[in-house]
Amino acid sequence: MKRMFASLVLALLLSTATAWAESLATLQQQAESGNSDAQYDLAMCYWKGEKGAPKDDSKAFYWAKKSAEQGDAYAQSWVGYFYENGYGTARDFGEAAYWYRRSADQGNRFSQNNLGECYYYGRGVERNYEKAASWYKKAADQEFPSACYNLGWCYENGEGVASNRSLAISYYRKAAASGNEDARQRLSKLGLSADGSSTTSASTASTSSSSSGSHVDPSTLANAQSGIDVSQYVLGQQYFDDGNYEQAVYWWRQAAKQGYGKASLQLGECYYNSLGVDRNYKTAAYWYTEAAEQGENDACFKLGVCYEEGIGVIRDYQIAFKYYEKGNFMLAAAHCCRKWLQQQNRTDLNYLTLSIAELLLMSSKGDALAQCYMGLSAYIDSDLSKAKAWFQKCVDNANATSLSRTIARKYIASIEEGEEETDALMEFFGF
Incomplete structure (x- = not known):
């Protein structure tokens, strides 16, 4: 019986997979023929990894943009989202704002709210609270919870609109009624509940005031x-x-x-x-x-x-x-730059040290940490006289950190004694 059940399950899975493959192939053909709806649906398949399609952000972006270029508001919204977050394409806030606007102009409430955030935080557009509040309102008028919360915040703090506590509370309650937890917490901070009652007693208020x-x-x-x-x-x-x-x-x-x-x-x-x-x-x-x-x-x-x-x-x-x-904060800058270079898959240690040193020297000539990096680069290249000179500059630099100076001294000692130093190098890079 168990074998029969397993066989039935396997058959069902195989038939489902076959149906998905056929459906995906049909969708692919329709998308390639220029069907905007099919292009959007195919993008979502690749984005979610559904209906037999592997999860592939690049293909999701590609097909969403194809659909967006034909005017599909939902696809335009997703293209803006992909650009904003760097999914399937290089992150570009300007492009994100552009596509959000095209979608928002067609009434897409998600894009209207996100375009409002672009203006609020100055992402891809010049920061403008008035425009942010205006786009939040367009989305809030369509009962979009996040936009209701954002607009409530604007009214509470007088950002882009005249400060108005009653309107702020009204929008917070709209957002809270739709399950927005930020709005619920904000109402609680104001001593109010989502249903309109007060959570702050008169005695508590009096005590707080006094x-x-x-x-x-x-x-x-x-x-x-x-x-x-x-x-x-x-x-x-x-x-x-x-x-x-x-x-x-x-x-x-x-x-x-x-x-x-x-x-x-x-x-x-x-x-x-x-x-x-x-x-x-x-x-x-x-x-x-x-x-x-x-x-x-x-x-x-x-x-x-x-x-x-x-x-x-x-x-x-x-x-x-x-x-x-x-x-x-040059030490933090150096460590951050190391992470960036590693993200670019450039983990060759000599390239790493030289690149960071050059960046630091460009930004702060005579920086002790940069001098130490230059010493490390020369040391790896076996140019010991040059390495020693850079390490000595680091030691003599009044602004050197204790870590940089200690490591520089270790290398000077190893050069003078003719012994290879490795522990200090690992310590310096945090490996």
Whole structure:
């Protein structure tokens, strides 16, 4: 009986596989003949690895674009998504925004929301909160949950629209009713529930009002309320030190909107660590970017980590390197560059050291870490006199890290003693 059952299952699987193969072949023929619907369906087969098709991002992108070029709004939306995330093609935010717009103009709510995000974060287009809110609204009018949440956020924080708490709550509730967890959490933070009731008792509110701000300086509060950015930042810090994180976030946001870099950095930290707001890595990266562009070195490091690890942003080692270098975190820049080169399958150690050294020397002439890399490159090439000269420069460099200086000294000693040094090389690269 078991053998008979197994045979029946096998026969069923074989017949299903045969049917899928025939269906896929038919779909392929129709797609190749220019049928837009077939091209889109074939793209989805390759994207999901369904109906007998192997999962193949490149083929999914190829056929989706074929369909998109014929005007299919769904295909255009997917092409934008593929470009934004680098699936099946090189990542290109400009192309992503272009295809999202073509789809959004046809009323596709997914693309309308994503185009709004392009404008909100400045991906592939110039950052523009008004346009972001406008596209969010188009998608929200079609009951797209993420767009309802995004538009609620805009109304709550006055980004691209006039600040309006009641509208913010209304859109949050629309999103929450459709299962959007971010909206539910935001309503909870505001002391509200998704069904319209309040979750904050009068006694709790009274206690919060009387206890919060016990270390707040009245003159700082007055200056902050009059719009002085440094006072808004200091007031935020006072609230933060007092444990009132929501008020800290509020005042740091006011200062950050005026371009106060330290406030932008602190906002990023709050979103990253869920202090006074729901954790949101994408928003954290946004505020880190604002702070980095305003010259905050610590924000450059934080943003470098975000891009290196893909936290809140799409992983991009080259952008990570740029911010590490901008903040003068050269050791982090070197390690990040090593990862990038390994991603390119260039794992030859001599190529690795020389390329990183050249990049570092271009960005920071006389950098001690670069000098150490140049010494390593020359050492691998058996040019010991040149290697020793570079290592000595690293040792003599007042800005050298203890690790770089220690490794340089090890190599100098090995050259002078005529012994090959390998442990320090592995230590340097973290292998």
